[in-house]
Amino acid sequence: MPEQGRETGADPGAVSRRALRPVGLAAVADPGMDRFARLVSRLLRVPVALVSLVEEDRQILPGMIGLPEPWAGERALPLSHSLCRYVVESGRPLIVPHAQADDRLRGSPAIRDLGVIAYVGLPLTDADGLVLGSLCGMDHQPRAWDPGELADLKDLAAACSAELRLRILSAQHSSARKVLETARAAAEHARSDAERLEQEAQVGLDHAELLLKASEELAQTSGLEDVRQRLRDLFGGVGKPSYVGLLVADREELHRVPGPGEADGVEPEILTLPADATSPSARALRERRTVFVPDRDALVAGYGPETVAFFDGMGLTTILCLPLWGRRTLLGVLAICWTKRHRVSIPERAALTAASGYVAQAVERALYLDERISVARQLQAAMLTDLPLADGMEISALYQAAADDNMVGGDWYDAYHLPPAASGGPAALVVTVGDIIGHDMHAATVMGQLRSMLRQATLDHPPYSPATALSALEAACSVLPIVAGGTLVHARLDPVDGSPDWTLTWSNAGHPPPLLRAPDGRVTPLEQHDVLLHQALGPAHRTEHRRALPSGSTLLLYTDGLIERRGHDLDAAIAQVSALLARHGGEPLPDLLHRISSRLADGAPEDDIVLLALRIP
Incomplete structure (x- = not known):
């Protein structure tokens, strides 16, 4: 049978995890998903098209065109009627010219109740590659699927997956904002405590303000240069560092993202740093951990003369390098430096580490948008x-x-x-x-x-x-x-x-x-x-x-x-x-x-x- 994919046993735990992913879609009509269903229907010239997401005990249909009642009103199908689950289980496209001639599918209730004879479904995935469901088309008669139509359907599935990923990112950002609002409320409460705690409360407030500002400022960024431009003012209230640098990982190198006003001699000649270089930033990338250099003596003891001369030339003494972790990989390093010896307390280090998480989210979003723009422009050129x-x-x-x-x-x-x-x-x-x-x-x-x-x-x-x-x-x-x-x-x-x-x-x-x-x-x-x-x-x-x-x-x-x-x-x-x-x-x-x-x-x-x-x- 000309199908793509393999038959595997369903993993209930995996299905449950898919159901709990914060896609923000339910068994109701969604205009964006309905638009994808309409595009599939027009592209393949099929009477039924679905954007189907598999939950633990059913599949929901936020995008749908052509299903009869009661399924159209319920926007859901039991797994017994789901051909999408084969796409989810295998992680591959499923192409069925004639379901009644397929040993696995000929007994499916979908043939009797939905009139499904020909079927094609492509996986919809999140950013981790987890299959959430499928973008599929169904016909009521046997059909040999055209390779050109399947190629176009693959492009639509990629666009639909990108939309799902953006919704997941939005849901995650909303959750993070709630956490930050809780932190700000706690900081405001601490400031109203007794006078003997005023200084500690102020420090806590500064840390909370950093996190809040990081969430608000960095959530609005649209590219790496924009992220870099906001960093200088972002960290001004906590520890007042003299320099904040952003380095993005690319294979076995770190690429520095230049910031505004750096023509005054701050790292002007360093644009690329090998991962095996003897520097705190490269060590943070290589060893995947925070690297702290408290003073020049520690720099001399732990690094070579070239690194010491470099930081002496910039006039920097205390160096804190924080790895920037994305959801799947290490994205780069955030370098926070002071010209005078600076004691980084445990609360301050925790706040800077938490803020670096928001920087990492902004960097990951910027890299994703750059890639998305590149793909979009390639599509425009192809058209x-x-x-x-x-x-x-x-x-x-x-x-x-x-x-x-x-x-x-x-x-x-x-x-x-x-x-x-x-x-x-x-x-x-x-x-x-x-x-x-x-x-x-x-x-x-x-x-x-x-x-x-x-x-x-x-x-x-x-x-x-x-x-x-x-x-x-x-x-x-x-x-x-x-x-x-x-x-x-x-x-x-x-x-x-x-x-x-x-x-x-x-x-x-x-x-x-x-x-x-x-x-x-x-x-x-x-x-x-x-x-x-x-x-x-x-x-x-x-x-x-x-x-x-x-x-x-x-x-x-x-x-x-x-x-x-x-x-x-x-x-x-x-x-x-x-x-x-x-x-x-x-x-x-x-x-x-x-x-x-x-x-x-x-x-x-x-x-x-x-x-x-x-x-x-």
């Missing part, structure tokens, strides 16, 4: 179209991510040939530039759907009218469960027989106007447009327009990220783009797009930017 080769036409595109690269976005470009003409000459070319509302995974998903649907709508409606294709796209969106809003320009370029010239036919759905540079350098905005795409506006009458493109013409299409800036006038921005196109339109297209993007973006852009240029040689 960009490879430009075709066009006889008699130069074409170039540029995509620039927003400064806030927290997620992929909905900006895109597309270009592809139409079927070749009967005469055997150059094939017509279709180009599109669009922007789906939003800057998240949902916007990217909708963008990918609309791009594919618009291609199909164009190719299904000869003679390939841009306006007809847009109308067909809107008609499909009004029937399908796709909530899409945005703007786009959809155009066809046809070669003129016996001439190097081309003809442009386009339809504009509320998008910024394309710019056409004539052979003499004059730039004309193609301002004709209709309303944007949005279901709330209902079906729109789509018009199209035509322009001749003589040899030497350059056409520029772009998204609003190029021209929209807070406090800036849109017309003035379009005029600036027009001036750049007029002045530099003779440059190679990649250079031209880079020049326009760098001049208009003025540093990191606030939104994604897409530029697409075509030139008739």
Whole structure:
């Protein structure tokens, strides 16, 4: 049978532990999980799709589409009806083309009560790799699952697992905040004690303030540089250290994260430290413990001349190096140092150690976000179209991510040939530039759907009218469960027989106007447009327009990220783009797009930017 995974006995203890993981989901509908179920249903074209989490005695369905009653209302299934449990037990995907032909599954009540014949389920895991449940699709008839669909389902399962991990982190943070509020209340009570305890209570308050501040300040960080920037002020109240350093572990090395104002000579030349180096930080990493150097004599006795000279050069005498532990591994080292000999009391050491735990959480979150952003950007790059080769036409595109690269976005470009003409000459070319509302995974998903649907709508409606294709796209969106809003320009370029010239036919759905540079350098905005795409506006009458493109013409299409800036006038921005196109339109297209993007973006852009240029040689 073509399935992935193996049959194993259920471990009730493991199932119980999964049930107790702080995912924050129960046997009720969850909008985010329902969205994943809908995506699976559309992707696989199956009537039933689930986000299923296995508890000790049942499976709950926070994401669900297509189940009959009473299961749909209860949002739960007994384990007797669960195919998801095989995914949880094995930790591997389960792919079943025909459940009735499977010796293990043919007697499952799910076949009788739920009508499950074909099934595919992929594991949903937490950050420790523990399988919590599965993202699955079910069909009521035998089915050979397509490898491409399974690959897309794997991507969706990874996104769903990432969402579950973020919810676990949020639940853990909420629990930690409650602990900190208890500590602050205890410190406030201690401060009101007798005068003879005033000094001790103040020390306790300082420690509690450190923990509270650590939880509040570090919970808001978004990257390693941000974490490092907050450290200097964070530890100012306890012991008043002269220097706080952050070193992140990477294989067998420690990498220092530079802080603000360190150009004054504090570790300027040390960016990477081998794990076997003779230094307190490297020893803390190597031996996985706190390392304390009380004074220079201890430094001389325990370390080599090079380390002594280094700390002498920084003017540091007392050194406390705390390992930063993540949930699964050692993330790095926090170095807290004083220029004068400092006695680190037991309460102070305990407070610094506890605060280092919050630093570790912030570092782990920053590393996770960096990895998540990297994966998101790779996904965005993978979704960009490879430009075709066009006889008699130069074409170039540029995509620039927003400064806030927290997620992929909905900006895109597309270009592809139409079927070749009967005469055997150059094939017509279709180009599109669009922007789906939003800057998240949902916007990217909708963008990918609309791009594919618009291609199909164009190719299904000869003679390939841009306006007809847009109308067909809107008609499909009004029937399908796709909530899409945005703007786009959809155009066809046809070669003129016996001439190097081309003809442009386009339809504009509320998008910024394309710019056409004539052979003499004059730039004309193609301002004709209709309303944007949005279901709330209902079906729109789509018009199209035509322009001749003589040899030497350059056409520029772009998204609003190029021209929209807070406090800036849109017309003035379009005029600036027009001036750049007029002045530099003779440059190679990649250079031209880079020049326009760098001049208009003025540093990191606030939104994604897409530029697409075509030139008739």
